[in-house]
Amino acid sequence: MPSATLFIVNPPAGILSVSLAGITLRNPVILAAGTCGYLDEMNDVVDLSRVGAVVTKSITRLPRDGNATWRIVETRCGMMNAIGLANIGVDAFARDIAPRVARVPTTVIGSIAGFSIDDYVAVAAAMDDCDAIQAVEVNVSCPNVHGGTEFGADPRALSELVRSLRPVLSRARLFVKLSPIANGPLAIKDVAKAAIDAGAQPAGPNQRPGADAICLANTMPAMAIDVHTRRPRLANITGGLSGPAVHPIAVKLIHDCYRAVAKDSGTPIIGIGGVLSWEDAAEFILAGASAVEMGTSLFVDPRSPLKVAAGLETWVRAQGATGITELVGGVKLE
Numbered sequence: 001m002p003s004a005t006l007f008i009v010n011p012p013a014g015i016l017s018v019s020l021a022g023i024t025l026r027n028p029v030i031l032a033a034g035t036c037g038y039l040d041e042m043n044d045v046v047d048l049s050r051v052g053a054v055v056t057k058s059i060t061r062l063p064r065d066g067n068a069t070w071r072i073v074e075t076r077c078g079m080m081n082a083i084g085l086a087n088i089g090v091d092a093f094a095r096d097i098a099p100r101v102a103r104v105p106t107t108v109i110g111s112i113a114g115f116s117i118d119d120y121v122a123v124a125a126a127m128d129d130c131d132a133i134q135a136v137e138v139n140v141s142c143p144n145v146h147g148g149t150e151f152g153a154d155p156r157a158l159s160e161l162v163r164s165l166r167p168v169l170s171r172a173r174l175f176v177k178l179s180p181i182a183n184g185p186l187a188i189k190d191v192a193k194a195a196i197d198a199g200a201q202p203a204g205p206n207q208r209p210g211a212d213a214i215c216l217a218n219t220m221p222a223m224a225i226d227v228h229t230r231r232p233r234l235a236n237i238t239g240g241l242s243g244p245a246v247h248p249i250a251v252k253l254i255h256d257c258y259r260a261v262a263k264d265s266g267t268p269i270i271g272i273g274g275v276l277s278w279e280d281a282a283e284f285i286l287a288g289a290s291a292v293e294m295g296t297s298l299f300v301d302p303r304s305p306l307k308v309a310a311g312l313e314t315w316v317r318a319q320g321a322t323g324i325t326e327l328v329g330g331v332k333l334e
């Protein structure tokens with residue numbers, strides 16, 4: 001992959017600036033994987049220099065057509081998708097997209113997906129070669145492909161994956177994006193702990209033995225049926241639910257993960273799921289997230305991330321805090 005000159009994203013040390021494993025973002029509002037094109041396509045409608053970061057579409061080793069249509073449907077409280085990781089594959093990404101990364105006026109996080117450890121390692125290595133990609137978000141939680149949640153649903157397999165990825169990432173930080181299904185007998189703290197404590201040999205100085213950040217969470221496995229035709233509304237039969245319906249689930253996952261493992265290990269959490277307003281983002285911050293990603297909201301109002309950032313700024317001041325990081329995990333439980 002051609003190595004790009006690093007675009008110096010120089011965020012002001014403002015009230016909203018946050019640090020994710022040593023990467024400083026100008027604000028904690030991030031555009032979520034798969035909902036904003038491959039890279040910078042949203043720049044026409046939302047000024048990317050005013051968001052904290054953008055996550056690329058999930059990239060796999062080989063190109064994928066994805067699932068048959070319909071693969072997105074609206075539901076009463078959000079949307080369901082079964083895109084099936086449609087993407088151009090890592091070679092085309094390296095050739096056609098990576099050279100543009102250095103010109104994107106915000107932090108770029110590269111999302112990777114795969115079906116085996118070798119798949120993930122190949123894509124992670126290509127992302128690490130692109131100097132301007134500051135972190136890799138490992139999607140172990142896609143519910144729309146066969147095997148898409150395997151690593152995310154098995155703490156031992158996840159540890160092994162993180163151990164294999166750690167040495168490949170000489171520079172880019174390693175973020176792990178988990179599934180919301182770990183909310184019952186398989187507790188999110190166990191899956192997050194497996195990623196954080198993977199026990200890898202760090203490749204360079206200042207690297208950890210496991211994940212640098214935990215992203216919570218991907219879409220929730222779900223299904224909708226057209227009662228007139230009696231057919232599933234998605235060609236894939238099932239899909240992933242996102243939007244307002246999943247927001248309270250994500251708040252609990254963040255709260256549980258922060259208290260059980262993230263806080264003590266100093267691992268930042270990126271909260272994802274149904275952030276449409278600044279209040280939704282503030283809830284994530286209070287539950288323990290250091291930053292938030294927005295996906296479904298972009299389909300409703302592509303400029304909503306800017307409104308969320310503005311609302312957060314007013315909120316932080318009203319709370320009497322000097323910076324948003326003071327409010328991370330600040331929910332009052334007594």
Ligand SMILES: Cc1cc2nc3c(=O)[nH]c(=O)nc-3n(C[C@H](O)[C@H](O)[C@H](O)COP(=O)(O)O)c2cc1C
Pocket residue numbers: 032033034035057058072079081083085111139177217218219241242243244246272273274275293294295296297
């Ligand atoms: C149409 C669509 C495509 C998505 N594609 C990806 C993807 O490629 N990789 C990924 O990690 N998550 C993907 N997601 C999940 C989102 O990044 C996010 O985790 C999820 O939608 C929950 O956030 P939200 O409620 O703000 O949308 C996708 C979501 C949607 C709606």
